[in-house]
Amino acid sequence: MPISEARVPTRRPGRYLTQLGRHAQAIGHRPGHGGHDAGGASQPHPRMLRVEQSDTTATLEFDRGRCTLDAEPDALVLRIEAPDATSLAQLERLIGSDLERFGNRDQLTVTWHRSDDHRDGDPDHHGGEHDRHGGDHDHHGGDRDQHGGDHPHGPGDAHAQGGDHGHAHRHGGVWGRVRHALVPHSHDSADRVDTALENSRRGVRTLVFSFLALSATAVVQLVVVLFSGSVALLGDTVHNAADSLTALPVGVAFVLGRRAATRRHTYGLGRAEDLAGVVVVLVIAASAVLAGYAAVRRLLDPQPVHQLWVVAAAGVIGFAGNELVARWRVTVGRRIGSAALVADGLHARADGFASLAVVLGAAGVAVGIPLADPVIGLAITVGIAFVAVDAARQVFGRLMDAVDPGTVAAIERAAAGTDRVDRAYDVRVRWVGHSLRAELAVAVDATLPVGAAHRIAHEVEHRLIHAIPRLAAAIVHTEPADAGPAHRALAHHRTAAAPA
Ligand SMILES: [Zn+2]
Ligand SMILES: [Zn+2]
Ligand SMILES: [Zn+2]
Ligand SMILES: [Zn+2]
Known part of the structure; x- marks a missing residue:
């Protein structure tokens, strides 16, 4: 069985262990968790089955694989076992990107090391660097960047209807989604x-x-x-x-x-x-x-x-x-x-x-x-x-759609801090009832395929939802650093609309 391990040095291993366990419990990494749809299109995501957790150790049980976490005095040690290389790579990406996001402030980096005897004949393994970030697989060509049917766009789901992100919670199903969309919530745990x-x-x-x-x-x-x-x-x-x-x-x-x-x-x-x-x-x-x-x-x-x-x-x-x-x-x-x-x-x-x-x-x-x-x-x-x-x-x-200017600055900071985002600007944000909705533009590499740019857009949205209190949804416009030609055609319609 392929095995991958990561040792993440941190002064607060217990905290990250708890956070990761709770996030897994709350969300379950199913198709539909907008921020984590970066896996391969060839195979659906591993499904979260069960979380067992104490102060120093946790086990996340998936339908295809398992991750054990141990809080050592100065590091969090992760170990993934999966029945095949593809599932292993998917779990590495899911868990690694979540942990890096939680540990953003401490600049945590997750580097996976696979057991050597499983290196051969493993089509998904390109060494640590590429597998750490879900979005980095453009070199696989077309099918990597397509939705593969597992992205939550379409009638009947929370993402498309309420503008709410499509987290599938533990309670799952239609009722769970409806409840998630209607009830003011924090979705971390x-x-x-x-x-x-x-x-x-x-x-x-x-x-x-x-x-x-x-x-x-x-x-x-x-x-x-x-x-x-x-x-x-x-x-x-x-x-x-x-x-x-x-x-x-x-x-x-x-x-x-x-x-x-x-x-x-x-x-x-x-x-x-x-x-x-x-x-x-x-x-x-x-x-x-x-x-x-x-x-x-x-x-x-x-x-x-x-x-x-x-x-x-x-x-x-x-x-x-x-x-x-x-x-x-x-x-x-x-x-x-x-x-x-x-x-x-x-x-x-x-x-x-x-x-x-x-x-x-x-x-x-x-x-x-x-x-x-x-x-x-x-x-x-x-x-x-x-x-x-x-x-x-x-x-x-x-x-009059007034917001705290500090919120705008926080949105710019969080969006610009997303992987592969060069710049974040043109932020508009307003209250609808007691939740915030935002629109913004981010500059990305002009040569990215639509699928990759789209994933970045949702990664930005997901980061913002976690970073900005009361933010319910963000519409993220991705554009190349030189958006001039496309924007020029519209320039005569944009007089005073854009914020400075
Ligand atoms: Zn009074
Ligand atoms: Zn989308
Ligand atoms: Zn989330
Ligand atoms: Zn544009």
Whole structure:
């Protein structure tokens, strides 16, 4: 049985062992894992069957072959056994390229050494250099670079439909693919996929909880407003009611955003989140106008405030309700990577302090300053107005496709770092709901066949998905260093469209 071994010196062998084992478990190297379709076309990829793993050793069992990994103190030692040379070469490429990608920062290099007695009559073996990188087999001619039917392009698969990459997960099948496409996920390991599923449920649950908690707070406060006549408390109540209502459109966006793309909505309905954001801004602005109007009227026409202790208690309840919601939102938002939820949480925290101002107003009235109540009411209104402006800025940024410029730089860096990519540029990236989609161009060797260039494009996409948080898909345009002639024909259509 052909055997190949690699000794990879590293200070963190255990870490890479764990990472590789998890990746194998999560993905299974089947046809359809977009980043790993570089194998021979003559034979389908080895299929992942089983992973056994401890802290220092792991065994990846494939239908044609097996890889054992051992974490030694200063190196990760890999050993592949396969029934034939082709399977051996495929496993070398799959495992080697994954490990090199994981170890990119430590500049890990995997060099395979085959047992000498198997060198003869091995058509696939050209010595270490060529077998390390799946894409380097252009010298085999045509059939190496064709799809051989195992590339996941075509109707009915996740890659073509959702723009999502075609990882086939352990749970496999149609349901697995649908789930992979619909649920926000990190695909590095099986447990995180499950956690991601749990997370999105937690996200919705958090919204429901926030809605209930803030509604209850507002109802209790409203009762106190009615018999006390405090406009400061009115402002706080209106604010809390508006905030609880904001959960409704966001909840709708969560549900709609997970719908699959259709031929009418080819990017899915993720942008419902932005629309919901516009509604939120309008609701907050309207609540600011209402609270401001009440406070100004009271300044012009002072009225007594009754039951000051109860008003103060209602302020404390407002603080407690908001702080509870804030903690819940920030924690869950950070975990599922929803900036919107984190921002909502910080907002609720600020609101909690606005509620405490109601207590201050009641104290002022108690010591003989009746204007304290409407003044605090106005201050709360100003607070609501700031919140509205801030939310508006964020939502309009989304509507105008604004992203963090650092994300663009990170995409350029990760793409340019891909094997055989000379340059990466013309990056466009935007949010659709809470995932990012990117387009970019990469310069490659002009003499590469289409198949090889296509593989590079998907390697770039795969690297980006791993490197850029929340990136769901990237469309990569490969072109030769001198793309001038092809681009000149289009030049008169491209005035201000391209980013600098
Ligand atoms: Zn608020
Ligand atoms: Zn493709
Ligand atoms: Zn991957
Ligand atoms: Zn081009």
